[in-house]
Amino acid sequence: MIALLQRVTEASVAIAGERGAGIGRGLLALIGIRPTDTAEAGDRLLDRMLHYRIFADEQGRMNRSVTEVGGGLLLVPQFTLAADTHKGLRPGFSRAAPPEQARALFESLVERARQRHAPVGSGVFGADMQISLTNDGPVTIWLES
Numbered sequence: 079m080i081a082l083l084q085r086v087t088e089a090s091v092a093i094a095g096e097r098g099a100g101i102g103r104g105l106l107a108l109i110g111i112r113p114t115d116t117a118e119a120g121d122r123l124l125d126r127m128l129h130y131r132i133f134a135d136e137q138g139r140m141n142r143s144v145t146e147v148g149g150g151l152l153l154v155p156q157f158t159l160a161a162d163t164h165k166g167l168r169p170g171f172s173r174a175a176p177p178e179q180a181r182a183l184f185e186s187l188v189e190r191a192r193q194r195h196a197p198v199g200s201g202v203f204g205a206d207m208q209i210s211l212t213n214d215g216p217v218t219i220w221l222e223s
Contacts (some may be wrong), residue, residue: 079119079158079183085132085217089152091201092208099199101150105132106211109187110159111180112173115223120187123223124211127151128195132217140188144195149193154201154209155184177204 083105090100105125133142133149144151157180159169174180181203188200201207 079115079223080121081127081221082108082159083219083221085214087201087212087214089211091154093202093205099152101197101199102150104149105144106152107199108154108156108159109184110156111175111183113175114161115175115183117186119223120183124187124191126221150197151195152199153188155203
């Protein structure tokens, strides 16, 4: 499972022009799911996202997690993160999990995140979404489980 984390001062998702979930300070996590991923991989990834130290402490060092700063978490499914880009000029998506598997794993990840952290928002699996964000830093981190 892949998470492309972006530290944000704000982020939101819109579907069909209607604003959906949004957060203030926190993490926007674009989530990619591969065929070999499991719920256990999602648990490991969630634990890393919640405890990864990318927020500044009193000395300005990245030494605090989203949990420690009380930030929001916005989870957005993005199958294109699993793209095969090794050759050619167009991405292949054979490395992305089938939609049924990916939907179940993403929804499970969101549910577990809501049990462990607040606030948590999410995009909608399979929807055409527009993401708005203000990247803080910028800080963008690629995590895998």
